[in-house]
Amino acid sequence: MYGPPYQVADRMQTAVLSQIAGGVSYTSTEICAVRGSTVEINCTYTYPSSSGDSGVYSCKSENQYGFTSTSLHLDVHYAPKPPSVSVSPSGEIMEGSSVTLTCSSDANPAAHYTWYKEDEDSPTASGQIFTITDITAEHGGKYQCEAQNTHGRSNTTLHLTVGAGKSVIIMNIIRLTLVVVLVPVLVWTLWTRMKKTLSLKSEVNEAVEMIEVS
Structure with a gap:
């Protein structure tokens, strides 16, 4: 100066x-x-x-x-600091709902954000905010947010857990009910048929014996 x-x-x-x-x-x-x-x-x-x-x-x-x-x-320029990631809504994410992931990093100049999903080579999304709608179990897993500017890059990983939605729970209850009800019915039906078959065989054998004696 x-x-x-x-x-x-x-x-x-x-x-x-x-x-x-x-x-x-x-x-x-x-x-x-x-x-x-x-x-x-x-x-x-x-x-x-x-x-x-x-x-x-x-x-x-x-x-x-x-x-x-x-x-x-x-004006001091510097590479992005390790990003922080927030999930909205917080708590368990249910199937069929929507979730928003927000990534933030202290950087100068401002950072550009890219999202990656575990075991996928290409980026899943770009931008500071990443929204998944109509979420399914396949959306669960590890996500990485990468912040980058002209001076460097930094990243943070989070694990997204997706729980079963109400429709899935209802279907599971129906399946369980069917199993509980149908298995005994099926067993009883098979047992009845076996008894009838054994009884018929017994009657046939008795008839044959009577014919031979005569």
């Missing part, structure tokens, strides 16, 4: 770098120059930047005759 040229009237003192957000050290120095000449004062700030360093910075130069300052906005 640079301050405008000064016309020197006397000994000049500079205070270097002030940050609006605070947390920056101040240094000062004295310069000597010939009265009536012009000097240029530079402010320099060197620091390993992080995402929290974005903000407005100002440089101020002053002496006993006044001061001048200039400011700039520092």
Whole structure:
């Protein structure tokens, strides 16, 4: 950052770098120059930047005759942080219902989102919000949300569990009822037929014996 040229009237003192957000050290120095000449004062700030360093910075130069300052906005770019994923509605997801998955990541510039399902090569969906309607048991499994920008990428995995819907539960109850009712009926029917067959054979044998005796 640079301050405008000064016309020197006397000994000049500079205070270097002030940050609006605070947390920056101040240094000062004295310069000597010939009265009536012009000097240029530079402010320099060197620091390993992080995402929290974005903000407005100002440089101020002053002496006993006044001061001048200039400011700039520092925009720090960084790769996406590990995303967080929310599921709506929360709790057990039932067959036939709808579910919305939302992925969010801290990134600058803003991240682009892609969804993948376990054991599938191509993306399942793109965008921060992924909605599945008329969900079935096949939709259950692991999903991965990937956040990406020009500086890198990061991902998070969640497991989606799909429970049986009301229609499925009703069908299972009907099947169980049929099994409980029909199996005994079938067994009784078979047993009755076997008894009749055995009785018929017995009668035939008796008739044959009577004919032989006669």
